[in-house]
Amino acid sequence: MSVARIDELERIELPDGFVWRPIRRRFDIRGFGVNAYSALGPGSPIVEKHTESQLRHEEIYLVLRGRALFTVDGNDHELTAGQLVFVRDPSLERSAVAVDEDTVVLALGGKPGSPHEVSAWEAMFAAVPAANREDWDEAIRIHDEALAERPDHPALLYNLACMEARGGRHVDALLHLQRAVALESKWAEYARRDSDFAGIRGEPGFP
Amino acid sequence: MSGESAGDGYEILSIDDLERLPTTQGSQLLLPLRRTVGFRPFGVNVWVGAQPGDHVIERHREQDGHEELYVVLRGTAQFTLGDDTFEAAPGTLVHAPPGTLREATALTAETTVLALGAKSGEAFTPSAWEDFYVAYAYARRGEPERGRAAMQAALDREPTAWQGSYNAACFEALVGETDAALEHLRRAVERDRAAVLQYAPEDTDLDSIREDPRFSEILETR
Numbered sequence: 291m292s293v294a295r296i297d298e299l300e301r302i303e304l305p306d307g308f309v310w311r312p313i314r315r316r317f318d319i320r321g322f323g324v325n326a327y328s329a330l331g332p333g334s335p336i337v338e339k340h341t342e343s344q345l346r347h348e349e350i351y352l353v354l355r356g357r358a359l360f361t362v363d364g365n366d367h368e369l370t371a372g373q374l375v376f377v378r379d380p381s382l383e384r385s386a387v388a389v390d391e392d393t394v395v396l397a398l399g400g401k402p403g404s405p406h407e408v409s410a411w412e413a414m415f416a417a418v419p420a421a422n423r424e425d426w427d428e429a430i431r432i433h434d435e436a437l438a439e440r441p442d443h444p445a446l447l448y449n450l451a452c453m454e455a456r457g458g459r460h461v462d463a464l465l466h467l468q469r470a471v472a473l474e475s476k477w478a479e480y481a482r483r484d485s486d487f488a489g490i491r492g493e494p495g496f497p
Numbered sequence: 498m499s500g501e502s503a504g505d506g507y508e509i510l511s512i513d514d515l516e517r518l519p520t521t522q523g524s525q526l527l528l529p530l531r532r533t534v535g536f537r538p539f540g541v542n543v544w545v546g547a548q549p550g551d552h553v554i555e556r557h558r559e560q561d562g563h564e565e566l567y568v569v570l571r572g573t574a575q576f577t578l579g580d581d582t583f584e585a586a587p588g589t590l591v592h593a594p595p596g597t598l599r600e601a602t603a604l605t606a607e608t609t610v611l612a613l614g615a616k617s618g619e620a621f622t623p624s625a626w627e628d629f630y631v632a633y634a635y636a637r638r639g640e641p642e643r644g645r646a647a648m649q650a651a652l653d654r655e656p657t658a659w660q661g662s663y664n665a666a667c668f669e670a671l672v673g674e675t676d677a678a679l680e681h682l683r684r685a686v687e688r689d690r691a692a693v694l695q696y697a698p699e700d701t702d703l704d705s706i707r708e709d710p711r712f713s714e715i716l717e718t719r
Binding site for chain 1: 505507511535538539563570576578579583588590592593613616620621
C-alpha cells in the first residue's frame with residue numbers, strides 16, 4: 291500500500307524513551323532516508339541525542355505537529371509545526387524533547403555524494419518490540435533480513451549474536467560474535483560486559 | 498531568507514520563510530527548500546497550491562527513475578496515484594515508485610506538500626529542472642539577473658546537455674535578450690537537433706525570437 295497517515299505508522303518505543311515511527315521501512319524506500327519520531331509525552335525525548343560522525347549524514351528535522359525543544363551544538367531552539375532545523379555538520383550533537391502532547395517530528399537524512407544505503411540501525415530498532423517480548427525468532431529474522439543486504443556489518447552481526455544467545459542458539463551466536471569481532475575488534479570489549487552473552491561466556495572461542 | 502542563522506554547522510528556518518516562486522501552472526508555487534539550505538543528499542522541496550483547484554504536484558511519472566514521497570503539511574489535496582484517486586489531509590504520506598503516474602490538486606487554499614525524491618542506487622545530483630523552475634520564476638518576477646544565475650548553475654553542472662541550452666534559450670527569449678537566446682538555441686541544436694525540433698516550433702517561450710531570420714536558419718542547420 292502506497293499511502294499511510296502518520297498515525298497509522300508503527301510505534302516502536304526505544305530503550306532511550308523516544309518513539310520511532312518508521313516511514314522508509316513502511317514503504318521500502320530505497321532512494322533516501324526518512325522517518326518520523328514521537329514521544330511518550332511532553333518532556334520526553336523525541337530525537338535521540340547523537341551525532342552523524344560515523345554515517346556522515348546531513349539531516350533535516352521538520353516539526354509536523356506540536357512543538358519540540360531541539361538542542362543542537364549546545365544551543366536550545368524551540369520549534370513549532372512548520373519549522374525545521376537543517377544540520378549540515380555531521381559532528382554536531384543534536385537531540386530534541388517534545389514540548390506538546392502529540393508532537394511529531396519528520397527526520398530526513400543521507401550522505402552527500404553517495405547512493406543511499408539503508409542504515410543498519412533501522413533493523414536494530416525494528417527488532418526491539420520482538421526482543422522485548424522475547425520473540426527471538428522474529429528478532430533474528432529482522433537481523434537476517436538486514437544482513438542479507440549488508441553481510442559484513444559488524445554492529446548488525448553483534449546484535450544478531452545477542453538475539454541468538456538469548457534465544458538459545460549458542461553456536462550461531464558464537465560464530466556471529468566472532469565474525470563481528472574479526473571485522474571490528476571493539477566488539478570483543480562490549481561482549482565481555484554484555485549480559486546478553488551470559489549463557490555463552492564460558493564457551494571456548496568466546497572473544 | 499529570514500531564517501535564524503545558527504552558525505556554519507546548522508540552520509533553523511520555517512516553511513513560511515521560504516521564497517514562494519510562481520510556476521506556469523495557475524497559482525502553484527515552488528518553495529525551494531533544498532537549494533535554500535543547500536541540502537545535498539536527495540531532493541526535498543515544498544509545493545503549494547495557493548487556490549483550490551491549483552496543481553500542488555503536476556501530473557508526471559518520474560521516468561528518470563526517481564522514487565518520491567509526498568507529505569501533506571497543510572490543507573487538503575486530491576491525489577492521483579496510478580489508478581487511485583483519494584483525498585489527503587495533513588499527516589498523509591504518499592509513496593510513488595518510479596514510473597507511477599502521480600498528481601495532486603489543492604482542495605483548500607494554501608495546500609502545502611513536502612516532496613522528497615531520489616533515484617535508488619545512485620548518488621544524488623540536483624535535478625536541472627529545479628534551476629529551470631527557479632530561473633523562469635525570477636524572469637516572470639522581473640528579476641532576470643537572479644534568473645540567469647540559476648540558469649547558469651544548471652549549464653555549469655551539465656554543460657553538454659541539450660536541455661540546458663534549450664532552457665537558457667527560452668529564458669533569454671522571455672526576458673527579451675534575442676542575441677543570447679539565439680546563441681543558446683544554436684548550441685542546443687548542435688547537441689540534439691531532433692530533440693530541439695520536437696519542442697521549438699510550438700514553444701511559446703520562444704515567440705519573441707521566432708520572427709528573427711536567424712531562428713529558422715538555426716533550426717534548419719544540419
